[in-house]
Amino acid sequence: MGDAERPAILEVRELVVRYGSQTAVDGLGFSILRGEIFGLLGPNGAGKTTTLSVIEGLKKPVSGSVSVDGASPIHAPLAVKAKLGVQLQASSFQAELTIEQLARLHAGLYGLDLPRRALRDRLADVGLEQEAAKPFKKLSGGQQQRFSLMVATIHDPPILLLDEPTSGLDPQSRRQLWDRIERSREAGGSVLLTTHSMEEAQAVCDRVAIIDHGRLQALGAPGELVAMHRDDPRVRAVARGDVTLEDVFIGLTGSAIRD
Amino acid sequence: MTETAASPMPQLGLTLRSLVRADATVLLRSRQALILNFVLPIIVLVVTNRGRFGNPGFLIGMAITYGLLSSALIGYSTTVARDREAGVFQRLRVSPTPTWAIMASRLGVQLATNLAVAVVVMVVGSIIHSTAFTAGDYLLILVVSLLGAAVFLSLGQALVGLVRSATLINAIGRVLYILLILTGILGSTGILGDDFKTFASWTPVGALINLYSAVLNLVPWGSDETTALIACLGYIVVFAGIGIRWFRWDPQ
Numbered sequence A: 001m002g003d004a005e006r007p008a009i010l011e012v013r014e015l016v017v018r019y020g021s022q023t024a025v026d027g028l029g030f031s032i033l034r035g036e037i038f039g040l041l042g043p044n045g046a047g048k049t050t051t052l053s054v055i056e057g058l059k060k061p062v063s064g065s066v067s068v069d070g071a072s073p074i075h076a077p078l079a080v081k082a083k084l085g086v087q088l089q090a091s092s093f094q095a096e097l098t099i100e101q102l103a104r105l106h107a108g109l110y111g112l113d114l115p116r117r118a119l120r121d122r123l124a125d126v127g128l129e130q131e132a133a134k135p136f137k138k139l140s141g142g143q144q145q146r147f148s149l150m151v152a153t154i155h156d157p158p159i160l161l162l163d164e165p166t167s168g169l170d171p172q173s174r175r176q177l178w179d180r181i182e183r184s185r186e187a188g189g190s191v192l193l194t195t196h197s198m199e200e201a202q203a204v205c206d207r208v209a210i211i212d213h214g215r216l217q218a219l220g221a222p223g224e225l226v227a228m229h230r231d232d233p234r235v236r237a238v239a240r241g242d243v244t245l246e247d248v249f250i251g252l253t254g255s256a257i258r259d
Numbered sequence B: 001m002t003e004t005a006a007s008p009m010p011q012l013g014l015t016l017r018s019l020v021r022a023d024a025t026v027l028l029r030s031r032q033a034l035i036l037n038f039v040l041p042i043i044v045l046v047v048t049n050r051g052r053f054g055n056p057g058f059l060i061g062m063a064i065t066y067g068l069l070s071s072a073l074i075g076y077s078t079t080v081a082r083d084r085e086a087g088v089f090q091r092l093r094v095s096p097t098p099t100w101a102i103m104a105s106r107l108g109v110q111l112a113t114n115l116a117v118a119v120v121v122m123v124v125g126s127i128i129h130s131t132a133f134t135a136g137d138y139l140l141i142l143v144v145s146l147l148g149a150a151v152f153l154s155l156g157q158a159l160v161g162l163v164r165s166a167t168l169i170n171a172i173g174r175v176l177y178i179l180l181i182l183t184g185i186l187g188s189t190g191i192l193g194d195d196f197k198t199f200a201s202w203t204p205v206g207a208l209i210n211l212y213s214a215v216l217n218l219v220p221w222g223s224d225e226t227t228a229l230i231a232c233l234g235y236i237v238v239f240a241g242i243g244i245r246w247f248r249w250d251p252q
């Protein structure tokens, strides 16, 4: 891939984040290259959303640093936010507004004064033209996901942060999202996404990081990780037949359910 | 998605315009806001003015005051609390929007609505009492209404700053609302004695009603009115200070 000469667009170094006395992210570090699709994998509560919150400037870390295209979300939050397209895991929109009004609001917040036609086109792009007059809450779960994605990409950001973007999507929409992600890479964009689907990680991610308890467990291309951990006894113990990325994931993060 | 490293910062004008348009639409589409802002003061006005048990300036002032109070303490603070809990602010805050702009837009839309209500109440009041107010009266009423709106919005801001849960804010807002109105009414009538009347004139509602009465030339400007003005300014500084200092944007 020629990683050596490709510059990193997003760097996370020795990040520590706490909620009260609980440490949610514990010395995490990774970097994402320009044009790369990077997957953050980990069981529930591993610290994925928390890590994204720091990059998004929503949460202040205890220590460590984040650099987005050379800028820090702590010192230059607005400049960083202008570069990011964000789909939050749990986000909501003003209940009284229709999704067309919401699209107009968010376009404006990203510096785009879109006429009605353009707003309709954006909605049509994610198959929501018919729903333009509905409030967000009246959309189905998958439609809500698609609307959030539309808002995240409304300003063609160089970096997309997607927190479980395909949860609740039907297979068609999921494929469509993958296609969009691929296209964004072709246009030079970078994507950081979280997912619980190993199939998805394998299908779209150039590299993945597996994290648990806020710490990095493994980092590499999905195929590399499988090759690297094929003989790990923890992985062998859970594999049924050929070792898959899911076996590596469960082997490294344990099979107990997380709270 | 493009490779342009330059993602330009949005113009502040467009940001504010977008926020204000959205906040105004929310207010216009919300039935709760409509009732709290417009219907309540008109009802207060019509009911209290039927018996003619007071002078028009006092009664009109009282109706506007209750409208301001309910729109801030019940309307504004519950909406902010609800949006915070639902994650609406999180979504706004990941965009390149300064947080002060998010708040300023909401407060600005509230203030504009409050002024519109004040005018409507005055017009309806002048019809009921078949008196005509001068342009100067309108101006003075608007100035006092702005002051009153600022007092109550600061109070609402302090409430959402100190309390996190939307349900709790809703409950406390209602209790405060009733308490403030009761002291305002009981104090101004003087039926609980002079000491209570003095105390009431220092409360937000009492102070404001005194100011309304004064500017409509019902009573000459005196120490009560100076007291009221000082009280209002003090409330704004203290409550807005608390509300801004302790306000938390995160849902939890």
Ligand SMILES: Nc1ncnc2c1ncn2[C@@H]1O[C@H](COP(=O)(O)OP(=O)(O)OP(=O)(O)O)[C@@H](O)[C@H]1O
Pocket (backbone or CB within 6 Å): A019, A022, A023, A024, A042, A043, A044, A045, A046, A047, A048, A049, A050, A051, A089, B252
């Ligand atoms: N607002 C909060 N207050 C307190 N603790 C929190 C808060 N948000 C997250 N946590 C805790 O921090 C840890 C990491 O949570 P986080 O949301 O980052 O996990 P995640 O990897 O995104 O999980 P999931 O896959 O379930 O979305 C968890 O133990 C969680 O309980």
Ligand SMILES: [Mg+2]
Pocket (backbone or CB within 6 Å): A048, A049, A050, A089, A163
């Ligand atoms: Mg999460």
